[in-house]
Amino acid sequence: MQEARNAGAPPTGMHVPFTKQTLANGLDVIVHEDHGCPIVAVNVWYHVGSKNERPGRTGFAHLFEHLMFEGSQHHDQGYFQPLQQAGAALNGSTNTDRTNYWEVVPTSALDLALWMESDRMGYLLPALSREKFDTQREVVLNERRQNYENRPYGMAGMATMAALYPADHPYHWPTIGRAEDVRAAEFDEIRSFFETFYRPGNASLTVAGDVETGRALALVEHYFEEVPGAPTPPASEAEAPVLADEHRLLLEDRVELPRLCLAWHSPRLYGAGDAELDLVATTLSNGKASRLYRTLVHERRLATDVTVMQSSRELSGVFQIVATAAPGHPLAELDAVISDELAQIGRDGPTDDELERSVAQVEAYFVYRLQTVGGFGGKSDQLNGYNVVIDDPDHFEADLSRYRAATGAAIGEAVRRRLVRSPRVAVSVVPRGGGSLALPGSAAAQVS
Amino acid sequence: MAVDRSRLPAVGSDPPFAFPTAHRLTLPNGLDVRNVEHRKMPVVSAVLLLPGGSAMDPAGRPGLASLTAALLDEGCGGRSGLELYQELGRLGAQLDVEVGMDASTVRMTTLGRCADAGLALLAELVSVPRFEADAVDRLRALRLDRLAQLRDVPAAVADRAFARLLYGDGPYGHLPSGTRPGIRALTRADIVAAHAGAYRPTDATLVVAGDGTRAQLERMATSAFGGWTDGGSTGTDDPAARATASADANGLEAARLVVVDRPGAAQSELRLGHVGVARGTPDYFPLLVMNMALGGQFTSRINQNLRETHGYTYGARSSFEFRRRPGPFSVATSVHTRATCDAIREVLGELHGVRDGRPLAPEEIARAKAALTRGYPRGFETAEQIGRGLAQLSLHGLPDDHFTRFGARVAAVEAADVARVAQIHLDPARLAVVIVGDQAAMADGLPALGLGAPAPMSLP
Numbered sequence: 001m002q003e004a005r006n007a008g009a010p011p012t013g014m015h016v017p018f019t020k021q022t023l024a025n026g027l028d029v030i031v032h033e034d035h036g037c038p039i040v041a042v043n044v045w046y047h048v049g050s051k052n053e054r055p056g057r058t059g060f061a062h063l064f065e066h067l068m069f070e071g072s073q074h075h076d077q078g079y080f081q082p083l084q085q086a087g088a089a090l091n092g093s094t095n096t097d098r099t100n101y102w103e104v105v106p107t108s109a110l111d112l113a114l115w116m117e118s119d120r121m122g123y124l125l126p127a128l129s130r131e132k133f134d135t136q137r138e139v140v141l142n143e144r145r146q147n148y149e150n151r152p153y154g155m156a157g158m159a160t161m162a163a164l165y166p167a168d169h170p171y172h173w174p175t176i177g178r179a180e181d182v183r184a185a186e187f188d189e190i191r192s193f194f195e196t197f198y199r200p201g202n203a204s205l206t207v208a209g210d211v212e213t214g215r216a217l218a219l220v221e222h223y224f225e226e227v228p229g230a231p232t233p234p235a236s237e238a239e240a241p242v243l244a245d246e247h248r249l250l251l252e253d254r255v256e257l258p259r260l261c262l263a264w265h266s267p268r269l270y271g272a273g274d275a276e277l278d279l280v281a282t283t284l285s286n287g288k289a290s291r292l293y294r295t296l297v298h299e300r301r302l303a304t305d306v307t308v309m310q311s312s313r314e315l316s317g318v319f320q321i322v323a324t325a326a327p328g329h330p331l332a333e334l335d336a337v338i339s340d341e342l343a344q345i346g347r348d349g350p351t352d353d354e355l356e357r358s359v360a361q362v363e364a365y366f367v368y369r370l371q372t373v374g375g376f377g378g379k380s381d382q383l384n385g386y387n388v389v390i391d392d393p394d395h396f397e398a399d400l401s402r403y404r405a406a407t408g409a410a411i412g413e414a415v416r417r418r419l420v421r422s423p424r425v426a427v428s429v430v431p432r433g434g435g436s437l438a439l440p441g442s443a444a445a446q447v448s
Numbered sequence: 449m450a451v452d453r454s455r456l457p458a459v460g461s462d463p464p465f466a467f468p469t470a471h472r473l474t475l476p477n478g479l480d481v482r483n484v485e486h487r488k489m490p491v492v493s494a495v496l497l498l499p500g501g502s503a504m505d506p507a508g509r510p511g512l513a514s515l516t517a518a519l520l521d522e523g524c525g526g527r528s529g530l531e532l533y534q535e536l537g538r539l540g541a542q543l544d545v546e547v548g549m550d551a552s553t554v555r556m557t558t559l560g561r562c563a564d565a566g567l568a569l570l571a572e573l574v575s576v577p578r579f580e581a582d583a584v585d586r587l588r589a590l591r592l593d594r595l596a597q598l599r600d601v602p603a604a605v606a607d608r609a610f611a612r613l614l615y616g617d618g619p620y621g622h623l624p625s626g627t628r629p630g631i632r633a634l635t636r637a638d639i640v641a642a643h644a645g646a647y648r649p650t651d652a653t654l655v656v657a658g659d660g661t662r663a664q665l666e667r668m669a670t671s672a673f674g675g676w677t678d679g680g681s682t683g684t685d686d687p688a689a690r691a692t693a694s695a696d697a698n699g700l701e702a703a704r705l706v707v708v709d710r711p712g713a714a715q716s717e718l719r720l721g722h723v724g725v726a727r728g729t730p731d732y733f734p735l736l737v738m739n740m741a742l743g744g745q746f747t748s749r750i751n752q753n754l755r756e757t758h759g760y761t762y763g764a765r766s767s768f769e770f771r772r773r774p775g776p777f778s779v780a781t782s783v784h785t786r787a788t789c790d791a792i793r794e795v796l797g798e799l800h801g802v803r804d805g806r807p808l809a810p811e812e813i814a815r816a817k818a819a820l821t822r823g824y825p826r827g828f829e830t831a832e833q834i835g836r837g838l839a840q841l842s843l844h845g846l847p848d849d850h851f852t853r854f855g856a857r858v859a860a861v862e863a864a865d866v867a868r869v870a871q872i873h874l875d876p877a878r879l880a881v882v883i884v885g886d887q888a889a890m891a892d893g894l895p896a897l898g899l900g901a902p903a904p905m906s907l908p
Binding site for chain 2: 034036038039073075078080081082084085086087088089104105106107108109111112116118119123135138139142143145149150151152210222223226254255257287288294297301324326327353356357358360361363364365367368370371373374
């Protein structure tokens with residue numbers, strides 16, 4: 001058993017005190033004490049997402065997440081019922097890189113949460129039936145219709161990623177999967193998927209909240225040490241993607257107003273330039289004083305909204321600008337303004353005042369997110385995130401310091417290199433029959 | 449020692465929970481101030497509650513309260529909108545404006561070291577907003593565009609149609625975001641009047657919760673809000689009285705089924721329900737328990753039926769909205785088009801069942817109570833959650849110990865109470881249904897539902 005703590009950490013800066021141990025079967029265990037409220041968060045990350053799938057077999061990681069709530073060998077019924085009865089909030093999610101599961105329970109129900117999580121980590125397969133599989137496949141197809149097909153602009157993200165990444169790249173397909181792949185998913189694939197990816201050595205478990213560290217560690221060891229270890233699956237790899245030329249695509253949708261979705265390849269999570277592009281996103285679209293809101297929405301009234309984000313993931317990142325046109329304005333008008341603003345911030349960087357404000361905003365929101373022990377984005381989720389991605393739960397201060405260290409010159413350079421001089425994908429989503437509102441030269445996008 | 453997997457581990461008794469003490473103070477201008485020390489994180493949250501909300505929108509002006517609130521951060525006192533947002537950015541402040549049917553709420557969260565400046569800014573933007581003509585014009589245009597876009601969002605269309613079906617032109621008959629004709633008709637004078645009527649220290653409640661001592665938090669509140677005056681306005685009528693005037697006027701009384709056609713839609717968005725009860729009902733606690741078991745959580749009857757048994761949907765929930773006047777009881781879900789009529793029939797069956805054939809079993813009631821009470825403390829983890837909770841107490845005139853006593857009052861609900869409130873407050877015979885979906889694809893099945901002919905509804 002290995003142990004690490006951050007007791008020697010410097011007294012200043014942003015730290016979330018924790019103790020980390022690795023069980024003999026490879027499971028990383030992290031404990032953080034917070035006695036502010038009589039609750040405990042249990043949070044588990046499995047290092048598997050849609051990036052681990054293959055073309056033609058997409059959507060499986062997410063479908064599998066659903067099956068994790070359908071019962072395990074020693075509790076072969078719904079996962080929610082005993083936990084909700086004990087007062088838990090619980091959920092799970094899948095993205096390209098990882099699948100996470102969490103419970104927030106009253107301190108009195110910590111044993112129950114750990115029993116349940118360990119039973120589905122160790123004993124899921126004996127309880128899985130074809131009936132459960134078929135039902136959850138229908139639930140997922142419903143989820144896909146509700147959140148993508150039946151939602152305005154719902155297919156734009158898929159079209160963007162499909163164009164940005166080549167067909168065999170792990171980020172080419174959506175996490176929810178292609179509909180025909182979900183329909184074609186085979187019951188027999190469950191076993192190998194579970195045995196490959198749902199192993200303790202491929203997982204990280206955090207307990208955070210109103211519990212003593214020693215007791216939490218002992219409980220986790222008690223419930224999880226019997227889960228057999230297995231070889232850790234190889235890390236995902238992919239060639240750093242390059243876009244040779246600009247791609248202009250057109251999607252017709254049941255929408256009132258056209259929307260322009262621009263995307264560029266960008267640095268991966270915690271990579272060089274990642275923080276700088278986060279700050280660019282803040283400067284361009286966070287709040288009514290931001291540059292693109294100011295020019296597009298406020299002054300020139302060309303757009304009704306604009307959102308900019310640096311979505312960085314393990315293998316690579318995507319920098320996105322999404323703007324919805326005000327009535328009567330073709331998307332080319334918005335595009336011209338966006339290009340001008342990018343050229344300007346690339347040339348001159350942000351002003352000192354803008355940089356100061358964007359760093360202040362990033363720092364404050366970083367703290368706000370850590371007000372909860374559990375859930376998506378709370379302390380337990382972040383401890384696991386750091387542990388899984390960079391093998392260091394004690395990364396809070398280092399993460400923040402990237403933003404404090406960013407200079408105007410480095411920001412300008414990131415914009416020039418990554419955005420101004422790099423090809424992009426431009427998806428125009430327009431009302432049916434509104435092709436003339438799209439960027440000139442756009443070709444119909446293929447999405448399914 | 450091997451893990452005993454023959455049974456689930458027992459859950460211990462609930463850890464004691466007491467809502468933190470709120471210290472009250474009334475400023476000379478009449479503002480009701482409540483402070484809570486919450487020193488877990490270096491964060492302070494302020495919540496300002498202004499009773500009224502969209503139920504107070506005058507006839508022909510749906511959306512007035514909401515647009516008024518949206519304009520608060522477009523410039524105030526000596527600051528332009530740009531300067532105001534630059535200052536918010538410098539403070540790293542999080543500003544949220546929310547307009548509900550019964551109240552408008554303005555919330556600000558800052559780091560502790562920025563709390564003084566943040567509260568001062570909050571006071572300025574609620575007390576002396578500029579409402580410049582250019583900003584009114586611009587936000588009106590944005591809102592009109594937004595409402596146009598929402599015509600493509602099935603859930604938003606369904607919510608809107610359902611409110612109208614239940615309440616007609618009454619105060620709860622439109623959503624806070626308003627209608628296009630209402631927004632188009634608004635003038636700057638309407639907005640100035642709405643602000644003068646609803647943003648008054650004598651009616652408002654300010655909660656400040658976070659990283660400070662009682663004395664520090666009180667000083668912050670006093671220093672920021674002490675200078676706020678009613679500005680000579682006499683205010684509006686009592687909101688409750690206003691709402692009474694037309695709450696029951698339902699222009700579509702006869703109709704029970706409305707279909708908003710979306711040819712080719714993959715899913716049908718459903719709302720089923722009827723006018724329910726006000727927050728002041730003596731049946732509040734039994735209703736919470738009954739609804740939780742019926743459709744309030746994942747393991748409730750309606751979700752189990754529609755999602756787990758039939759695979760019609762990704763999820764289904766029921767709720768009572770406890771407002772100052774009777775809010776709706778509703779079941780909300782989105783189902784595969786071909787399952788539309790079957791899903792409605794199943795919901796009707798569950799409503800009948802819980803009243804007659806299949807009363808809630810003791811274990812279902814126990815599960816519902818547990819879900820309501822055992823997880824209760826996690827709703828009060830952050831300063832903002834505490835602030836919002838206290839603001840709700842003020843809105844509904846509830847005592848300070850409401851949250852502390854909540855668990856005991858739920859525990860005291862008996863099976864007979866649950867059965868009684870299901871009988872009284874669920875009325876399948878009165879159920880009104882909104883379907884947003886492909887009418888042609890479901891038309892054959894509609895008559896057999898016994899809801900009458902689908903009525904057309906024009907949503908202005």
